[in-house]
Amino acid sequence: MGAEKIFENKIKSYLKDNDIFYVKFFANGYTVSGIPDILACIDGKFWGIEVKAENGKISALQYEKINQIYNSCGIAVVVFPSGFDELKKLIKENKEKGKYILKNNKKERIG
Numbered sequence: 001m002g003a004e005k006i007f008e009n010k011i012k013s014y015l016k017d018n019d020i021f022y023v024k025f026f027a028n029g030y031t032v033s034g035i036p037d038i039l040a041c042i043d044g045k046f047w048g049i050e051v052k053a054e055n056g057k058i059s060a061l062q063y064e065k066i067n068q069i070y071n072s073c074g075i076a077v078v079v080f081p082s083g084f085d086e087l088k089k090l091i092k093e094n095k096e097k098g099k100y101i102l103k104n105n106k107k108e109r110i111g
Contacts, residue, residue: 021042052079
């Protein structure tokens, strides 16, 4: 199993353990491209969570979808394994809409 999939399972396990509704988005030839890996509803807010391996890159199409979520008052994050603690903190805070990159246990606002 690849590093990204292992990390994705860790995130899904955290969401499940905290009774957070989520779905894993599976892309195929019939679905819209660029949708974040995990879609969740946390305290009534829509979240798009794009999961990356530590050396992963965000595509232009993923940025576009992140911006659409943000412009619709949702929360969009791109999370790397080194940002997992920051993701958990952001989920617990869950106070502001935004779009973030979570890496090296730091929250960086996009745009």
